[in-house]
Amino acid sequence: MNSSRPVTIKDIARRFRCSPSTVSRALNDHPAINEDTRKNIQEYAKEVGYQRNEVSLSLLNKKTATLGVVVPTIGNYYETAVIEGLHTILQPLGYTLNICVTNENYLLEKEYLSKLLSNRTEGIFLSVSQETYDAGYYEHLESVIQRKTPLIFIDREYEDFETSRATVDDYHGAFAAVEHLLTIGYKNVAHLKGPNGLTVSEQRFKGYRDCLKKYDIPIREELIINTNFKVESAIVPTKRLLDLDSPPDAIFGVNDQVAIGAMRVILDRGLKIPGDVGIVGFDNSPISAYTYPSLTTVHRPGRKIGMEASRLFLNQLNGSGDFVHENIVLPTELIIRESSLRIS
Amino acid sequence: MNSSRPVTIKDIARRFRCSPSTVSRALNDHPAINEDTRKNIQEYAKEVGYQRNEVSLSLLNKKTATLGVVVPTIGNYYETAVIEGLHTILQPLGYTLNICVTNENYLLEKEYLSKLLSNRTEGIFLSVSQETYDAGYYEHLESVIQRKTPLIFIDREYEDFETSRATVDDYHGAFAAVEHLLTIGYKNVAHLKGPNGLTVSEQRFKGYRDCLKKYDIPIREELIINTNFKVESAIVPTKRLLDLDSPPDAIFGVNDQVAIGAMRVILDRGLKIPGDVGIVGFDNSPISAYTYPSLTTVHRPGRKIGMEASRLFLNQLNGSGDFVHENIVLPTELIIRESSLRIS
């Protein structure tokens, strides 16, 4: 059993009866190294499977080439699209993404941030957890700020925090969705809302509300019911909506999952979509184009958000001390499909 | 502009005119430190936001408490469930998961593995990319083996590799799915297959094939068409199936996405599900319970796979040199829903 301690530069130096510096230089193609020495050392290194210890280099250079991505979940299409976008830009620059999933849990988020800092992560992309938002905690961010580690908020942000942000224009996306329903003749639009407090939920809700206002339609509180973004969480609320004395003739879901859940309940009642009830979702997840009926939805550019967030990070990194934080808001796009095509 | 170099133990030592050792001991509650000294130092450390540099510790202890999770994608429910399972077991033990997405790309997979080794990751969970599988490359794994870094295969494995594995019993899952279709009266079962070469694809295909054999049904090559797991990739193949002179009366999709795509095409043709065509998917993704009609599927225990894989890793870590690799195969479960309930 040869213990498998990784081969170090010192081991190689011993083997060639030279100093570690020589080995280091030989491996890095330093010009001031004899051609033969270089060749021999490189060959031997390859042979014994030498791999340089990046940990020691990190310590020396105070650079880890690692970035933290802290998100509440990776269960939805959107988050994975964001990660893909980050990846697209940052991987080629040599960065490793350390993806941390908080499960909407404040304590975990705090722990991850602390760990990322301890590991000298060079930047953090953060989409705060629901618990964090609910409780209004933010002390755990202080240390990130204090250490001047670039911090980029994704989507869910603290409004009173001085950092760069990349967000989707949820407000206008929601507005457009509801306006679309109203203009083709739906009168009573319900909203399956996201969890209270989260920016995405609230912005979409505002878009819904303001659009109704614009068309002089009174807000009916009973048409607004909370969900938790998951498909299951739409079932009971939709039933409640349909059981109302004056049920809605259209539903705007906070995301596609919820909209799909709602569709199911509606179809089960023998109602027609879009004939009896119109449906609009949010996200433009791949599945939304293939449900039956296909789902009208608001495209949310996750990949672009990831790429923009990367750009924000890079700007902040290269920026001077008095760097002004940027706030990117990407537009959404209404994708009209069958679930809202009223055959009048 | 105070440069934000992180506070070190040396800085604190200078401040208290003592040695770094004392500070280190004070911060770690070493008994041989004067109570006052300890208190003062700890207070000051907190005040200036000291956070110990884990990089230096990693170098010293040759421990990084980091594990690599290398997967082809995180876009599907299953993968995220696996990650959740890994997380559930390993996070409480202090491990950080470094999630690397290869996008089914061999070069990226290779680069990630090399980087993980360079960063002295203590273990690697690997689900090999399609390209890797296709090409039959495996040199990039040699260095992992050589360094004796625990390597756990998840689902997609090289059959000729000496490592621990956690896989789902795709074969029997597929078999059960097809048997279900046959026993309730479907005669011509088509299969929307996954990409060639991948274990999951091939095992499910084998289950399909062997089940037909068991029931003395001849294999019709034209009823087996490839997809790439994505919902879009099922559209054209399904159309082709329906256009056959003798079209299938049931379709077994390699996963839920593909099955959902197929359903859409079938419904668009005015055919009834399950009346005219029965459908079964694979994965039991959350959405499958809420499609219209709901989808019969094979439950794939992603979370459990993650937890079992963690266990395999821990066993290997604590195991002696002559550790025997384990091979865990978890059973699947057929979930019968509407899409295969023939109303005869």
Add this chain to the structure above:
DNA sequence: AAAATTTTTTCAAACGTTTGCATACATTAT
């Protein structure tokens, strides 16, 4: 052959932390 130049190699410090051992100081027992 000595001096000047070029080429190649080594030395030593640095990154931040921990830890066994030595040392200094204070206290108690002789």
Add this chain to the structure above:
DNA sequence: ATAATGTATGCAAACGTTTGAAAAAATTTT
């Protein structure tokens, strides 16, 4: 007063690598 004990701190090495400066070796020029 001296020796023995106990308490608190410092020294130095170690982890693996890079790099400026010094040194050594080889080569060229005078």
